[in-house]
Amino acid sequence: METGSPKDTGITRDARTGDEPVWTALPPGLLRMRRLLLVVWLGLLTAGLGVLLGWLAGPGWAAFAALPLALMAWGWVMLGRNWRSWRYAERADDLLISRGVLWREETVVPYGRMQLVEVTSGPVERHFGLASVQLHTAAAATDAAIPGLDPAEAERLRDRLTELGEARSAGL
Amino acid sequence: MTSPGVDDAIREARPVSERRLHPVTPLRRAWAPVAVLIGWAVHDPDQAQRQLTRLTTTTLLIALAVLVPAAALYGFLTWWYTHFAVTDSELRIRTGLVFRRTAHIRLERIQAVDVTQPLLARVAGVAKLKLDVVGADKKDELAFLGAEEARALRAELLARAAGFAPETAHEVGEAPSRELLRVPPRVLAVSLVLTGATWGSLAAALIVPTVLWLVTESAWTVLATAVPLVGAAGAASVGRFVTEYDWTVGESPDGLRLDHGLLDRAHETVPPGRVQTVRLVEPLLWRRRGWVRVELDVAGSSNSVLLPVAPREIAESVVARVLPGVTVPPREDLARPPRRAGRCVPLWWRGHGLAVTDTVFAARSGLLSRSLALVPHAKVQSVRLTQGPWERCWNVADVHVDTGAGKTVSARLRDAGEAAELLRTQAERSRTGRRDARPDRWMA
Numbered sequence: 001m002e003t004g005s006p007k008d009t010g011i012t013r014d015a016r017t018g019d020e021p022v023w024t025a026l027p028p029g030l031l032r033m034r035r036l037l038l039v040v041w042l043g044l045l046t047a048g049l050g051v052l053l054g055w056l057a058g059p060g061w062a063a064f065a066a067l068p069l070a071l072m073a074w075g076w077v078m079l080g081r082n083w084r085s086w087r088y089a090e091r092a093d094d095l096l097i098s099r100g101v102l103w104r105e106e107t108v109v110p111y112g113r114m115q116l117v118e119v120t121s122g123p124v125e126r127h128f129g130l131a132s133v134q135l136h137t138a139a140a141a142t143d144a145a146i147p148g149l150d151p152a153e154a155e156r157l158r159d160r161l162t163e164l165g166e167a168r169s170a171g172l
Numbered sequence: 173m174t175s176p177g178v179d180d181a182i183r184e185a186r187p188v189s190e191r192r193l194h195p196v197t198p199l200r201r202a203w204a205p206v207a208v209l210i211g212w213a214v215h216d217p218d219q220a221q222r223q224l225t226r227l228t229t230t231t232l233l234i235a236l237a238v239l240v241p242a243a244a245l246y247g248f249l250t251w252w253y254t255h256f257a258v259t260d261s262e263l264r265i266r267t268g269l270v271f272r273r274t275a276h277i278r279l280e281r282i283q284a285v286d287v288t289q290p291l292l293a294r295v296a297g298v299a300k301l302k303l304d305v306v307g308a309d310k311k312d313e314l315a316f317l318g319a320e321e322a323r324a325l326r327a328e329l330l331a332r333a334a335g336f337a338p339e340t341a342h343e344v345g346e347a348p349s350r351e352l353l354r355v356p357p358r359v360l361a362v363s364l365v366l367t368g369a370t371w372g373s374l375a376a377a378l379i380v381p382t383v384l385w386l387v388t389e390s391a392w393t394v395l396a397t398a399v400p401l402v403g404a405a406g407a408a409s410v411g412r413f414v415t416e417y418d419w420t421v422g423e424s425p426d427g428l429r430l431d432h433g434l435l436d437r438a439h440e441t442v443p444p445g446r447v448q449t450v451r452l453v454e455p456l457l458w459r460r461r462g463w464v465r466v467e468l469d470v471a472g473s474s475n476s477v478l479l480p481v482a483p484r485e486i487a488e489s490v491v492a493r494v495l496p497g498v499t500v501p502p503r504e505d506l507a508r509p510p511r512r513a514g515r516c517v518p519l520w521w522r523g524h525g526l527a528v529t530d531t532v533f534a535a536r537s538g539l540l541s542r543s544l545a546l547v548p549h550a551k552v553q554s555v556r557l558t559q560g561p562w563e564r565c566w567n568v569a570d571v572h573v574d575t576g577a578g579k580t581v582s583a584r585l586r587d588a589g590e591a592a593e594l595l596r597t598q599a600e601r602s603r604t605g606r607r608d609a610r611p612d613r614w615m616a
Contacts, residue, residue: 093603104564106557108599112606113553138306138471139553139574168603 021089021096030148031083033128035076042072088146093168095135095161097144107144112168113137117161119154133157190255190266194298194316197254198247256314258328263303265312275312279333280612281305283446284473287322287439294437301325304473306576330426330441335613349424352490355480360416363465363481366457368541370409377405416480423493425615430478438475444614446470447494448551448577450478452487454542466491469577495548501527501534506544512566513585526583531605533573533598535583545581547573549598549605557595559588571595573602 050065081101089096098106114135121131131154135144149157213220246269254267263277284304293299298316305312317325323346331344364370381398388394414434422429427443451467458464464487466479478494479487488500506525513521523539533552536544552573559569569591571583586594 094599102561104557104559104569106595107554108556108595109554110599110603112603137553137574138576139580140578141556141572141574141580142554143556144554 021091023087023089023096023098025087026083026146026148027150027153028083029128029130029150031079033124033130033148034079034083037124038072038075038079042068042075046072083148086147090157090160095144097146105143107142109135109137109142109144110168111161111164114161114165117158117165119151119158121151121154131155133161135161188257188259188264190257193251193254193256193314194318194321195251196296196298197316198244198251200247200316258325258332260332263329265314277303277305277312279329280335282329282333282443283470284443284475285326285329285441286473286475287326289319289433289437291435298322303329304470306472326441330443331615333443333613334426334615336615347424347426349422349429351420351422352493353421353479353482353486355416355419355482357417359481360413360419363458363463364409364413366461367455368457370405370412373401373405373408377401412480416477419480421479421490427614428478428494430475440475442468442470442473444496445612448547448575449579449581450491450494450546452484452491452500452544452546454544456540459542468494469575469579471576471578473577491546495532495546498531498546498548499529500544500546501529501532506534506536509568509585510587513568515566516563516568516585521585524584526586528594528598528601533581533583533601535573535581537582537584547575547581549601551575552598552602552605555595555598555602557591559591564588571598573598 046065046068049068050062053064054062082099085101085104086099088098093112094108094110096106096108098104115138116136118134118136119131120134125131125148129151130148131151132145132147133149133154134146136142137144146154146157249269250267253269254265256266257264261279263279265275265277267273267275282303282305286302286304287299288302289299293316296316297319299319299322300313300315301317301322302313314322314325327344327346330347331340336344377398380401381394384397385394415436415438416432417434419432420430422431424441427441427446430438430440430442432438447468448471449469451469453465453467454463455465458481462484463481464479464484465477465481466487467476468478469476479490482490491500492498505527507527509521509524513524517524520539523537523542525536525544527534532546532548534544534546536542553576554574556572556574557569558572563569563585567588568585569588571586571591571594573581573583575581583591583594
């Protein structure tokens with residue numbers, strides 16, 4: 001299975017000392033879904049704009065319909081970069097989530113602090129066979145979610161996190 | 173039913189006795205219909221005016237004859253249908269006339285207990301009792317109880333929460349309290365005079381309406397802006413003086429005792445190990461006198477002031493009581509961000525500082541009004557590292573520490589390598605820090 005390359009992204013380079021976290025990247029399903037949605041919506045916009053401009057202003061103006069196409073190409077690349085940046089690691093005592101290209105964020109949640117683990121899957125996600133895992137701690141600011149996982153992996157992760165959370169439960 | 177022998181024995185020994193609130197309570201609810209009327213009048217003023225002109229003495233009398241008994245009946249019924257009971261592990265509140273509602277509050281999860289007495293309640297000799305629990309509702313307060321009853325109930329709840337045996341819990345009585353500090357009214361008044369917010373709000377209340385009057389000459393516009401501004405100015409100066417008057421911090425086996433208020437008296441108790449963060453705030457004008465204001469965050473509690481004003485050494489000794497084993501890191505120990513951080517946050521980068529000791533994560537921010545936030549490692553819920561594109565250019569990053577009180581303490585603009593190391597070690601410290609923490613039932 002192809003996964004996003006867990007290439008070094010700068011921040012963690014310095015942290016790499018003894019216990020190296022084993023990073024897991026997201027499966028390609030999420031990237032496929034996002035790119036498909038991008039192509040569908042911007043494709044519709046391009047077609048609609050092209051027809052409308054060609055009909056109202058003349059065929060020359062219809063060239064402006066290429067703008068959404070450029071946006072699509074840019075978005076295609078951006079989605080890829082963003083998808084590659086997402087990764088998570090289950091360590092012995094905490095979960096690491098790292099994400100973002102321009103605005104990087106790395107979150108560490110000790111298992112003992114997890115209050116609730118959710119697996120969610122919307123209609124579109126379900127169609128693509130994807131599910132998200134969301135972690136909640138007592139702090140509202142904790143923003144730990146992993147999108148676009150394989151449902152089986154999401155459930156495995158949920159069960160493992162819940163189990164570890166119970167074993168190390170610490171509360172407030 | 174499980175193991176009937178044991179359960180029944182316990183139940184017979186101490187049956188759960190349901191109690192009602194103080195009989196004064198209905199009066200508190202009596203104004204509700206009046207509030208509805210006023211709300212309607214404000215919502216639709218034209219209609220209200222037309223109806224008012226049509227009012228005659230007879231209709232007014234009839235309305236009064238209907239409204240007053242209705243209000244009285246409503247107040248009486250809500251009082252009649254509100255019960256509370258203390259069981260071995262819970263406080264149960266049963267309330268609601270039409271929509272029934274039962275709240276069971278687990279006692280070992282209590283974050284703080286507040287007994288408050290608004291001015292009128294003091295006259296009537298009654299008090300409100302409120303339990304702060306994470307996620308608790310405003311409705312879960314017991315208003316009103318007799319003043320003595322409220323104190324006794326608080327003592328009983330704390331004794332049960334502390335883990336005293338259920339049979340003796342109601343006999344343990346109030347834990348002895350030792351006064352640590354009392355803020356003199358003169359010092360409080362001077363500290364408020366030296367606060368920028370007081371002068372800022374006063375200036376706004378004076379200048380904005382004057383300017384508006386000169387520009388528009390419309391009395392209504394001036395009035396509409398002046399009233400909230402004057403209100404804010406009053407709240408910032410007189411209001412704060414009145415609530416923080418006679419601020420007393422005491423220490424007892426049940427935790428920290430805070431008593432304050434000139435007109436409305438409030439008595440708060442924060443059991444040991446409930447404090448999530450402590451902040452030492454130092455406004456610019458207080459610096460010469462060496463005064464600080466100490467704020468604290470407790471999960472589920474609205475109160476956030478521990479000490480309105482105190483000399484720094486005394487404040488530090490109080491902090492050491494609140495967070496056992498913690499010493500406030502001295503100013504020299506706070507490491508500033510690297511010089512290049514000035515490219516990200518000009519000038520204000522100098523205000524940031526960070527010190528990590530064995531027990532706390534301490535981060536300072538602010539240039540004029542300095543604020544030093546302390547988080548014990550055991551209270552850290554999650555650690556985050558963020559880095560924007562401009563920060564990456566200068567190789568700096570921010571580290572955020574999230575606590576259970578919904579507050580986040582940030583160490584901004586650290587060197588990227590240091591920040592990554594900090595993220596790793598802080599996660600480790602917060603995991604191990606919990607081991608030495610005291611149990612939820614502090615006397616058990």
